[in-house]
Every structure is written in structure tokens, then in C-alpha cells.
Amino acid sequence: MRLPVFVAALSLACASAPVAPSQPTLTKEQKVRRLLELTGAEKMGQQMVDAMSRQLQQAGGADPAFLTRFRELAAEQRFVDVAVPIYLKNLDEPTLDGVIAFYESPAGRTFIQAQPVMMQEAIEAGRDWGMKLAKQAVEDVRKAKADQAAEMPAP
Numbered sequence: 280m281r282l283p284v285f286v287a288a289l290s291l292a293c294a295s296a297p298v299a300p301s302q303p304t305l306t307k308e309q310k311v312r313r314l315l316e317l318t319g320a321e322k323m324g325q326q327m328v329d330a331m332s333r334q335l336q337q338a339g340g341a342d343p344a345f346l347t348r349f350r351e352l353a354a355e356q357r358f359v360d361v362a363v364p365i366y367l368k369n370l371d372e373p374t375l376d377g378v379i380a381f382y383e384s385p386a387g388r389t390f391i392q393a394q395p396v397m398m399q400e401a402i403e404a405g406r407d408w409g410m411k412l413a414k415q416a417v418e419d420v421r422k423a424k425a426d427q428a429a430e431m432p433a434p
Contacts, residue, residue, distance in 0.1 A: 311366040324357065
């Protein structure tokens with residue numbers, strides 16, 4: 280008869296024990312913003328602004344006042360705010376949860392740390408690749424025109 284008393288006492292103890300508060304559930308938008316934070320989207324947005332500024336300067340010697348205002352507007356209108364609706368539209372919550380879990384893992388953090396270097400190297404490799412393709416295309420077109428001219432009958 281002692282077992283039923285023990286079970287009853289244990290039940291009462293468990294029922295009256297304080298329950299740890301549960302973590303608040305994040306909304307889908309909060310999850311998107313967390314993912315963008317983890318992936319450094321704000322930094323990438325700043326890199327885009329920097330790259331555009333350099334291109335504008337190189338293309339036509341942009342007015343310094345214009346470049347200053349351009350950067351001010353970019354700081355006021357954050358890239359993350361532009362990206363959130365895109366992520367909301369294209370990713371469901373289970374996907375967001377999985378991707379967030381990855382980026383919070385050691386492998387995800389290592390990947391994020393390596394990403395800026397990989398991105399810069401990919402940009403440089405892409406530029407070199409594009410230049411090589413352009414050079415080859417010019418040579419191919421020049422050769423095709425020369426061959427076509429050689430095949431034309433003399434007047």
C-alpha cells in the first residue's frame with residue numbers, strides 16, 4: 280500500500296512544481312530576420328553599396344555630394360528590410376528553422392566566416408572568366424568574318 284501513496288505524493292509534487300517558462304515562439308518574419316543576421320546580410324548590403332559607389336566613381340567621376348547622399352540613403356533604407364519580403368515569399372518556416380539551425384552550428388559559423396573571402400575570390404574568378412570568354416568571342420567573330428571574306432568571289 281505504500282506504492283499508491285508514493286505515486287500520489289509524486290503526482291502532487293509534480294503538479295505543484297514550478298514550470299520553466301517556455302521560449303517565446305518566433306514569428307516567421309522574426310525567423311527571417313534572424314537568418315539574415317546570421318548570414319551577415321547587412322554586411323553584404325554594405326558591400327553592394329561600396330561596390331556601386333566605386334563603379335559610379337569610375338564610370339563618370341560621380342559628384343562627391345551624390346556619393347555621400349547615396350551612402351546616407353543606403354544607411355537609412357537597410358538592405359535587410361528589402362530582403363525580408365523576398366525570404367518570406369520564398370521560404371517556409373520548416374526551411375527557415377533548418378537553415379537557422381545550420382548557421383548556428385559550428386559548421387555554419389565556419390561557413391559564414393569563410394564566405395566573404397570566397398565571395399571576393401568568386402567575383403575575381405568570374406571577372407577573369409568573363410574577360411577570357413569575351414576575348415575568345417572577339418577572336419572567333421574576327422576569324423569567322425575573315426573566313427567569310429576569303430570565301431567571297433572576287434568582283
